[in-house]
Amino acid sequence: MRGKDKDTARSSPLVPAAVEDEIARQDWASMTCGCGRSAAHLQDMLWDAAEGHPAAFHALQGHVFTGPRLWPPAPAACAVLMAVWSAGPPRLATREVLLRTLLALLTAEDDGTPYEAGLYGQCAAFVRAGLPRLSGGRAGRPGSVTAAYADGIREIIGLCA
Incomplete structure (x- = not known):
């Protein structure tokens, strides 16, 4: 991984370059996670x-969102998730x-x-794109x-338009 933190360098043949780039593009260390x-x-x-x-997606709860509340890393995580979707996850369980x-x-x-999108609006913008x-x-x-x-998802985005 070509991230901002060289100590967390990772590489995987299962992770497309576009997803790797999206993870690396974010300044994760500057964001406060939902866990504090x-x-x-x-x-x-x-x-x-x-x-x-699939368990990794469940693990995002409490860090990216908790119930109806979004935490500061939500838009960045949403951008990564959309990059994963765009790359075409092959397994049905992963897609679901x-x-x-x-x-x-x-x-x-x-x-x-x-006057501003907030965390929700930023997430919706990534999904809408x-x-x-x-x-x-x-x-x-x-x-x-x-x-x-x-x-x-399409219905909710349609309501936001």
Whole structure:
């Protein structure tokens, strides 16, 4: 990984360069995580998620979001998750939990004001930019769990427009 913190360098044939670049682009150490520490430790969670480990997505709760509340690393994590989706996770379990995580981010409380996006608006902007990729084959066949999550995301983004 070509990150800001050379001590956390990682490499994996399962993580596409675009995802690696998105993880490296973020200044994780400057963000306060939902657990109260620096968000630098989220890099490992996001690498695990990018490699397709469903448990890594569940681990983001309490760090990126807690119930309806988003924490400061939420937009950066959302950018990474959208990069993972764009790269096309091959495993169905990974696609489902990734979409469920995006849905959790989009069902959080909107913390913005009429004059600024806030964490919620920033997350929604990343998802909106990748919305065309939330349709078609990777989003699952109609009636599947994956398709239901993708439909929910498209519906919420449609409400935000």
